[in-house]
Amino acid sequence: MLHVNSARLWQRHMALAQIGATPKGGNNRQALTDEDILARKQFIDWCEAAGCKVRIDQIGNIFARREGLNPSLAPVMTGSHLDTQPTGGRFDGIYGVLAGLEVIETLNDHGITTDAPVEVVVWCNEEGCRFTTAMMGSAVWSGNMPIADALALADQTGTTVADELARTQHAGTHPAEAFPARAFVEAHIEQGPVLELTDTVIGVVQGVQNMSRHEIVISGQEVHAGPTPMNMRKDPMRALAAFLPALYAMAEEQGEHARLTFGVIHASPGSNNTVPGELRMTVDIRHPDxxxxxxxxxxxxxxVRSACEAEQCPVEIRCFFEAPGVEFDRQCVGAVASAVTRLGYSHREMVSGAGHDACNVASVVPTAMIFVPCKGGISHNEAESAEPEHLEAGANVLLNALIELSTDQGGSAVHG
Ligand SMILES: [Zn+2]
Structure with missing residues (x-):
């Protein structure tokens, strides 16, 4: 079994972590800022030094291609993102890009030419914090978002994606649309605690959860906290007190994969001696099935409705975000699982709780993902941390899975 160069993979993580470094050891490299561009240029330099041909598409996705033996074969792809949250870490996204580059370096070191070409992709603006559409570059490429909408996204100062691509000369000439590819395999830190807590090295990701976010607005009657007897109030807080435990119990009944999160609650007028006239909150609901x-x-x-009715408080609920679940490609997931087994790593099947570029790509290219542990499951945080040997293990899995997927078995694996 072929193995990557662990030291080189780690050093490159540390080198990129210098760009946009924050005082607490994290990174601030939001999409298309000068820092993001510096990281993208560093990646391009490394790829060109490794003999890759680099091209950029019209939405700023970068593709680094290592040619294969058979020019008629579509490439196998891997990659992730280099942008970070404002107080982000050194591994989220970066790992998937550098693991892909490490695959190419390892193939070079061993003088191996795959049947199909190998391409490493940097998807533009995955985080969606500066320009508030997450997974933007992969969404455009996969046909899930019109390019005009993406180019028009503006940050808080009014600067658009189009402005920044032009200013930084990172608007490429290649059309930002899917081309035939045999496979896309994205390596990523887990961003959750399961691998670490179960002492497992590799997560073989089967797909991504269904998820949605809902806004609940409950109306009450503002009255004085003193003179108004409890049974003469329309108190939205009491409705909340009734449905909150009911919802948590309902989620618990659905087993370990169910997720229910109340992340925002606002009472107005927000006075300590007035029954709220309005309660506004969001709930995030997820399950893989x-x-x-x-x-x-x-x-x-x-x-929610029956609890509010019991309190005579009118309620409005609406879904403001929904992302259907994704089931990854069986052949791609199989290639990952077989590489893990051959390499002898502990592993478990997983469903991703977070969205990734792979979710978009999966709609047009056979896709899979590889998870490696991160310390305490913490991510989107300057404290994000991962062990060199785990990064190496995931890259070894990626390398061997991509070699399998790039092998010509009669041309039937080419997908349009
Ligand atoms: Zn990420």
Missing amino acids: ARVYQSMVDSAYQL
Whole structure:
């Protein structure tokens, strides 16, 4: 079995971490800032030094290609993103890009030419913090977002994606649209605690959860906290007190994969001696199984409505974000699983709780993902941390999975 150069992979993480470094050891490299551009240039330099041909598309996605033996074969792709949250870490996204580059370096070191070309992709603006659409570059490339909408996204100062691509000369000439590829495999830190807590090295990702976010607005009657007897109030807080435990119980009933999160609650007028006239909150609901997920959403709506009705408080619920779950390609997931087994790493099947570029790409190219542990499951945080040997293990899996997927078995694996 072929193995990557662990020291080189780690050194490159540390080198990129110098760009946009924050005082607490993290990174601030938001999409298309000068820092992001410096990291992108460093990546391009490394790829060109490794003999790759680099091109950029019209939405700023970077593709570094290492030619294969058979020019008629579509490439196998890998990659992730180099942009970070404002107080982001050194591994989220960066790992998937550098693991891909390390695959190419290792193939070079061993003088191996794959049948199909290998391409490492940097998807532009994955984080969606500066320009508030996450996974933007992969969404445009996959046909899930019109390029005009992406180019028009503006940050808080009014600067658009188009402005920044022009200013930094990172608007490429290649059309930002999917081309035939045999496979896309993205390596990523888990961003959750499961691998670490179960002492497992590799997560073989089967797909991504169904998820949605809902806004609940409950109206009450503002009255004085003193003179108004409890049974003469329309108090939205009491409705909340009734449905909150009911919803948590409902989520618990659905087992270990169910997720329910109340992340925002606002009471107005927000006075300490007035019953709130309005309670506004959001709830985030997730489950990998589409049927269970839908039943969770339905139950949540019903539990909220009946609790509010009991308190005579009008309620409005609306879904403001929904992303359907993704089931990854069986052949690609199989190539990852077989590489893990051959390399002898501990592993488990997983469903991703977070969105990734791979979710978009999966709609046009057979896709899989590889997870490696991160310390404490912490991510989107300057404290994000991962062990060199785990990064190496994931890159070894990526390398061997890509070699398998790039091998010509009669041309039937080419996908359009
Ligand atoms: Zn990421």
